Amino acid sequence: MEKILILGGTGKTGRRIARRLKADGRPVRTASRTSGDIPFDLDDPTTWAQALDGVAAVYVLEPNLRTGVDRRARMPRFVPEAVGAGVRRVVLLSAHGVGHADDSHPLKVAEQAVRGCGVGWTILRPDWFSQNFSESSWLPGILNGTLSLPTGDGRTPFVDAEDIAEVAAASLTEDRHSGQIYQLTGPRAISFGEAAHLISEATGRTIRHVDVAPEVFVERCVSDGVPADVARLLTGVLVAIRDGRGSAVSDGVERALGRPARRFEDYVAETSAAGHWS
Known part of the structure; x- marks a missing residue:
């Protein structure tokens, strides 16, 4: 049985996908710059061939969102090499809003490369991960x-990373997902204040959300070591939530899996019970 390659295989989605596939008896190879089964770096094409050896399907993501990066040297080069090596399915982790963005969006080139790859492809566009509250x-x-974020009372439908992983695993192994773009959200939009309240109730601790000015948030991110251009990009998408431009609820999870998306309340209950907020 040919292998499935998971780039970012020890990350938030990658490790969950790998776990699901292994439980189903699928041979999996995880790859990343610093850990996993094999070293892999999108900036270093000499690492690509070994990672792709014997691989029939690959889960890809673009981890570098900085401006000034030569994106044409990354995904548009890697995807054709993967297809040339025998890959027949490509699943891309993209993001909410890329479909409406102009060509300056850092994930636009990656989506274009995948859609034009000539083999079965699936694109996942998730909203904000629920797990950002517990793992990030x-x-x-x-x-x-x-929790200080420039989101005000804006609402967004947080999606569970377990749902993303299940959709990705299905897309890597089933032909029916070929050519699909899945907008992945939770079943309802909530504010960060409501999210903090739900976590407070589950943990028995007082947790509050405080709205902060965008420029203050950018400065704090930069002081924490985030590159300034990435800090501004992140702040912009958070401010969009505050301005009422959070994404609408989508049926992507249900279309892909035949079941409703997992509720934020279920994520909170499970995460609290596991002691992640102790």
Whole structure:
């Protein structure tokens, strides 16, 4: 049985996809710059051939969102090499809003490369991950009791990374997902204040959301080591939520899996029970 290559295989979605595929008896190869089964770097084409050896399907993502990057040297080169090596399915982790963005969006080139690859492809456009509250940049705020973000009372339909992983695993192994673009969201939009309240109730701790000015948030990100251009990009998409431009609820999870998307409340209950916010 030919292998499935998971780029970013130890990341938030990658490790979940790998776990699902392995449980189903699928041979999986995880790859990343610093860990996984094999070293891989989109900036270093000499690492590509070994990662692609014997691979029939690949999960790809563009991790570098900085301006000034030569994107044509990355995904538009890697995807054809993957197809030339025998890959017959390509699944891309993109993001909400890329479909309406202009060509300056850092993920636009990646989507174009995948859609023109000549083999079966699927594009996943998820909303904000629920797991950002427990595994990523929002976790420190949850732990110290104050989540400071420039989102005001805006609402967005957080999507569970487990749902993303299940859709990705299905897309990597089933022909019926070929040519599909799945907008992935949770079943309802909530504010960051409501999210903090739900986590407070589950943990028995007081957690609040505080709206901050965009320029203050950019400065804080930069002081934490985030490149300035990435900090501005991140701030812009958060401010869009505050301005009422959070994404609408989508049926992508249900279309792909035949079941409703997982509720944020279920994610909170499970995460709290596992002690991640202790």
